[in-house]
Amino acid sequence: MAWSTLWAYLLLAGLSAGKYIVPGGRWHDTDGDLVNAHAGCVTVDKNTGKFWLFGEYKTEGQTEGGGVSVYSSDDLATWESHGLALAPVEGHSYIAPSNIIQRPKVVYSKVTNEYHMWWHADNSSYGLLLQGFARSPNISGPYTFVSATAPLGNWSQDFGIFTDYKDGRSYALYSNGDRKEARDVYLTSYNEDSTALEKVIHRFDKYDLEAPTIVQTEKSYYALMSHKTGYRPNNVVAFRADSLAGPWSQPFTVAPLNTRTYNSQSGFTLTIKGKKKTTHLYLGDQWDSNSLWESRYIWLPMKIDDDKKTLDLVWNDVYDLNVETGEWTPVKGKTYFAADAKTAGGAFKQEANFASKGTIATGIYGNDSTVSFDGIVGAGKPQWVSFYYQNTDDMGFGDQPGGSPDRIGGSWQLRRIASVVVNGNTERVETLFQRDTHKGIVLSTPLLLTLEQGKKNTITVGGLWNGFGFKGADLDRIIVYPAEKDGNRG
Numbered sequence: 488m489a490w491s492t493l494w495a496y497l498l499l500a501g502l503s504a505g506k507y508i509v510p511g512g513r514w515h516d517t518d519g520d521l522v523n524a525h526a527g528c529v530t531v532d533k534n535t536g537k538f539w540l541f542g543e544y545k546t547e548g549q550t551e552g553g554g555v556s557v558y559s560s561d562d563l564a565t566w567e568s569h570g571l572a573l574a575p576v577e578g579h580s581y582i583a584p585s586n587i588i589q590r591p592k593v594v595y596s597k598v599t600n601e602y603h604m605w606w607h608a609d610n611s612s613y614g615l616l617l618q619g620f621a622r623s624p625n626i627s628g629p630y631t632f633v634s635a636t637a638p639l640g641n642w643s644q645d646f647g648i649f650t651d652y653k654d655g656r657s658y659a660l661y662s663n664g665d666r667k668e669a670r671d672v673y674l675t676s677y678n679e680d681s682t683a684l685e686k687v688i689h690r691f692d693k694y695d696l697e698a699p700t701i702v703q704t705e706k707s708y709y710a711l712m713s714h715k716t717g718y719r720p721n722n723v724v725a726f727r728a729d730s731l732a733g734p735w736s737q738p739f740t741v742a743p744l745n746t747r748t749y750n751s752q753s754g755f756t757l758t759i760k761g762k763k764k765t766t767h768l769y770l771g772d773q774w775d776s777n778s779l780w781e782s783r784y785i786w787l788p789m790k791i792d793d794d795k796k797t798l799d800l801v802w803n804d805v806y807d808l809n810v811e812t813g814e815w816t817p818v819k820g821k822t823y824f825a826a827d828a829k830t831a832g833g834a835f836k837q838e839a840n841f842a843s844k845g846t847i848a849t850g851i852y853g854n855d856s857t858v859s860f861d862g863i864v865g866a867g868k869p870q871w872v873s874f875y876y877q878n879t880d881d882m883g884f885g886d887q888p889g890g891s892p893d894r895i896g897g898s899w900q901l902r903r904i905a906s907v908v909v910n911g912n913t914e915r916v917e918t919l920f921q922r923d924t925h926k927g928i929v930l931s932t933p934l935l936l937t938l939e940q941g942k943k944n945t946i947t948v949g950g951l952w953n954g955f956g957f958k959g960a961d962l963d964r965i966i967v968y969p970a971e972k973d974g975n976r977g
């Protein structure tokens with residue numbers, strides 16, 4: 488091996504030491520099952536440095552009552568399932584399969600030397616509005632139910648926990664619900680041992696927000712929350728303060744407007760203090776209200792500037808996070824433009840000043856009206872391909888129950904669904920979900936594809952049945968990312 492080749496090899500090996508993080512992809516665990524832990528948290532095991540992901544466990548056709556699942560990881564990209572940390576108990580008043588067990592959070596208590604799990608505990612009509620508490624000597628569980636209580640006598644809906652790294656003290660964040668008189672989000676301190684709430688530190692009054700989380704820098708605290716639009720994403724906002732008691736700033740948006748926070752809802756943030764760099768991660772949920780258990784994860788680095796007092800999510804299709812150094816690097820891919828692609832049938836290219844090369848491909852319907860990208864270099868093993876698309880169905884109505892999100896009374900959940908075929912092999916049709924993007928907004932969504940090694944690949948995109956028609960979204964471009972060194976898990 489020549490020195491230059493060896494050097495390049497070592498460099499590549501070093502750079503891709505961890506697996507890639509792919510926001511919005513289908514994430515599989517080490518058993519090959521979908522990672523199923525929604526609206527949860529990541530807790531770091533102080534002794535081993537291992538990351539533990541907790542979340543709502545949902546199975547096909549079931550929306551609530553699955554309990555709390557738990558996964559472990561050394562790199563935040565490879566996840567091993569450890570089953571349920573908190574299993575539902577038939578006939579129980581608070582953790583029966585008919586109960587709501589939402590937004591679970593786990594913190595370590597130095598005083599009890601145990602792990603404490605807290606969550607939004609409720610009945611199926613959201614009439615209880617309590618906080619559940621369970622504990623375990625083992626981070627992975629099983630957790631034993633302790634209580635479900637009203638925090639300092641009040642209501643509690645969407646729940647979050649924040650632990651201040653400066654003094655180790657934990658705080659609960661909770662919105663007190665959808666009632667007219669309860670549009671506040673509370674920030675309340677726990678007692679020393681994190682077994683009960685002690686004191687309201689701040690109330691975010693009448694902003695009518697939910698899904699709260701706090702991220703801490705050297706100088707500031709930023710509280711992120713979403714608006715209340717159910718499973719439809721909206722513009723997540725943040726507040727900034729020097730201290731938890733405030734004064735807190737006005738809320739500001741954290742992602743480009745009309746991307747609806749890259750189609751995600753806030754819920755948790757994680758800080759990686761690496762040897763070289765501190766990276767703050769936004770751990771958001773991309774809900775799929777048609778199939779909740781398949782909901783995806785939008786995990787993105789945040790760019791925080793304490794001098795300018797700003798916080799912005801940084802979109803990456805695919806990135807490589809080194810949890811030891813704290814550094815993350817965007818993975819570079821090769822771009823193929825719709826402007827240069829072939830259209831067939833009723834599909835055609837249309838002027839679009841917001842699109843790449845001023846052109847977008849539209850009319851992508853069924854099997855016949857397709858767009859084909861040619862000459863694609865493949866790796867001969869699974870690799871992520873990001874499809875940049877526009878879904879204009881935010882304007883549509885009449886063909887969808889309840890109308891669209893940007894109409895009065897809108898309740899949209901329609902997404903366009905495309906078929907993706909590699910090298911004309913219709914035996915294997917991949918499904919690409921393309922959620923609403925707002926008119927004139929191009930977003931991307933990833934799919935793991937296996938292309939032949941070399942330059943001769945063709946990717947053909949058509950439209951699949953979305954409940955209303957065989958409709959794929961408009962296409963701007965695709966970006967083909969390199970395969971990971973030790974294979975993608977997808």
Ligand SMILES: *[C@@H]1O[C@H](CO)[C@@H](O)[C@H](O)[C@H]1NC(C)=O
Nearest residue numbers: 609610611612613614615616
């Ligand atoms: C939930 O609890 C509230 C308050 O006790 C009660 O009014 C409501 O009927 C309960 N809902 C169900 C489905 O049990």
Ligand SMILES: *[C@@H]1O[C@H](CO)[C@@H](O)[C@H](O)[C@H]1NC(C)=O
Nearest residue numbers: 568569624625626627628629
């Ligand atoms: C703690 O959890 C780990 C991982 O699931 C398991 O191997 C171990 O046996 C558990 N220990 C106890 C005391 O339950």
Ligand SMILES: *[C@@H]1O[C@H](CO)[C@@H](O)[C@H](O)[C@H]1NC(C)=O
Nearest residue numbers: 639640641642663668669671
């Ligand atoms: C409960 O919440 C409401 C609305 O935020 C507030 O007016 C009331 O003071 C709270 N009660 C307690 C006991 O904290």
Ligand SMILES: *[C@@H]1O[C@H](CO)[C@@H](O)[C@H](O)[C@H]1NC(C)=O
Nearest residue numbers: 852853854855913950952957
């Ligand atoms: C697309 O092709 C498949 C398989 O040939 C066929 O079953 C399906 O009906 C076609 N769909 C449309 C919309 O033409």
